Amino acid sequence: MIYAAAGIKSQFLRINPTTKEITVFTPPYPNSIAGNLEFFNDLYAAPDGMYFTLTTANVLFHFDYVTEALTPYIPPTIAAGPLGVFYASDGNIWITYFLASKIAKFDVSTKTFTEYPVPLPGGLAPAVIRAESPKGTIWATCLAGGSLARIDISTGAITLVQDLPASLPSENTVDSQGNVWYSTIGRGTLNKLNPKTGSVTQVAQPGLLGLPAVSADLAIMYGPGNAIWFTELANNRIGRYQL
Numbered sequence: 551m552i553y554a555a556a557g558i559k560s561q562f563l564r565i566n567p568t569t570k571e572i573t574v575f576t577p578p579y580p581n582s583i584a585g586n587l588e589f590f591n592d593l594y595a596a597p598d599g600m601y602f603t604l605t606t607a608n609v610l611f612h613f614d615y616v617t618e619a620l621t622p623y624i625p626p627t628i629a630a631g632p633l634g635v636f637y638a639s640d641g642n643i644w645i646t647y648f649l650a651s652k653i654a655k656f657d658v659s660t661k662t663f664t665e666y667p668v669p670l671p672g673g674l675a676p677a678v679i680r681a682e683s684p685k686g687t688i689w690a691t692c693l694a695g696g697s698l699a700r701i702d703i704s705t706g707a708i709t710l711v712q713d714l715p716a717s718l719p720s721e722n723t724v725d726s727q728g729n730v731w732y733s734t735i736g737r738g739t740l741n742k743l744n745p746k747t748g749s750v751t752q753v754a755q756p757g758l759l760g761l762p763a764v765s766a767d768l769a770i771m772y773g774p775g776n777a778i779w780f781t782e783l784a785n786n787r788i789g790r791y792q793l
Contacts, residue, residue, distance in 0.1 A: 553613075555593045555602045562593075562602060562613060562620070577620045580609050592678065596637040598658060603632040605648060610635065610656060625654060625663055636679035638688055640703050646676035646690050653690060653701055653708060666706040672697040673710055680771075681722040681730045683745050689730050691719035698722070698732060698743060711748050713741070723772045725793060731778050733770040738763025740770070740778055740791055753791060755782075765789075 552565040562575040581604055593602035600613040610623045610632055625632055631649025638644050643656040647665070651674055655664045668676055668690075675694035682688045690699040696715035701708050713719060718735035725731060730743040739752040757763035765782035772778055778791040 553593060553595070553600050555591045557591060560604055560607065562600075562611070575613070575618070575620060577604065577609075577611050577622070580607050580622055580624065581611075592633055592635045594635045594637050594643070596643065596658065601635050601637070601643050601656075603635050603645065605631050605633050608632065610643070610645060623656065623661060623663075625665070627652065627665060630654075634676070634678040634680075634690060636682075636688060638682055638703050639685050642703075644679055644688055644701070644703065646679060648675050648677060648693075651676060651692075651695075653699065653706075655703070655706065664706065666701070666708055668692065668695075668699050668708055669710055671695055671715075672712050673699055673708070677719075678721045681724045681732075683724045683728045683730055687745065689722055689732075689743075689745075691722055691732055693718055693720060693735075698730070700745075711743060711750065713750065720768050721770045723770050723778070725772045725778070726776060731770055731772065733767035733780055735766050735768065735783075738765045738767070740767075740780060755789065 554563040564573040591603045591605050602611050612621045627650045630647040632645050633648040634646035636644045645654045651668050653666045672695040673692045676690045677693040679690045688701045696717045697710045697712045716736045720733045720735050722732040732741050738755045742751045755763035766784040767780050768783050769781040776793045780789045
């Protein structure tokens with residue numbers, strides 16, 4: 551099955567690729583018409599089901615594959631703006647608080663949140679977690695702060711690798727060598743972070759007439775193949791960078 555979060559409709563979708571059937575689930579309260587006023591939210595698979603966020607409703611939902619029950623969990627921080635969600639190697643769910651500039655751990659056993667402030671101003675508006683490298687260290691893009699946040703999942707300690715504030719890091723991924731790649735909305739480059747040294751290498755994307763690319767990259771993913779795949783919002787196209 552394929553699952554999707556439906557953005558501003560505040561719904562959750564299950565897609566059967568064999569039958570092409572799409573099942574729409576509308577989460578219960580505290581979901582509302584204002585559940586996701588901004589058009590991004592996130593989801594991630596875990597062994598016990600699918601977790602997804604409704605950012606402006608300030609809620610993390612769990613979808614049970616077997617019973618199809620939707621269970622809400624409310625962060626302790628009011629108006630936290632939960633956005634990115636990630637199942638890490640410690641067996642817990644890690645979440646970015648886009649509005650409150652925090653990272654939270656949701657313990658799947660106790661159903662409780664532990665919250666960690668991200669250093670400011672570089673950690674402003676943490677958005678997406680899609681990278682764990684090495685094991686025990688996860689990485690979050692900080693959109694407004696222009697940085698990547700490094701989180702030790704055993705202690706909750708957070709440090710930043712700073713990029714330019716206007717770069718607007720959006721998503722990240724890990725290649726086969728453990729490098730963390732991230733996309734930037736404000737700069738037409740693919741960006742490779744060496745997690746051992748903290749150094750960042752930029753790969754310029756092709757622009758028109760030899761000019762710097764204006765691409766507004768959003769999604770980025772390693773694979774299929776030994777390649778980085780990315781979306782260029784401004785150019786309405788998908789790119790592939792062979793490693």
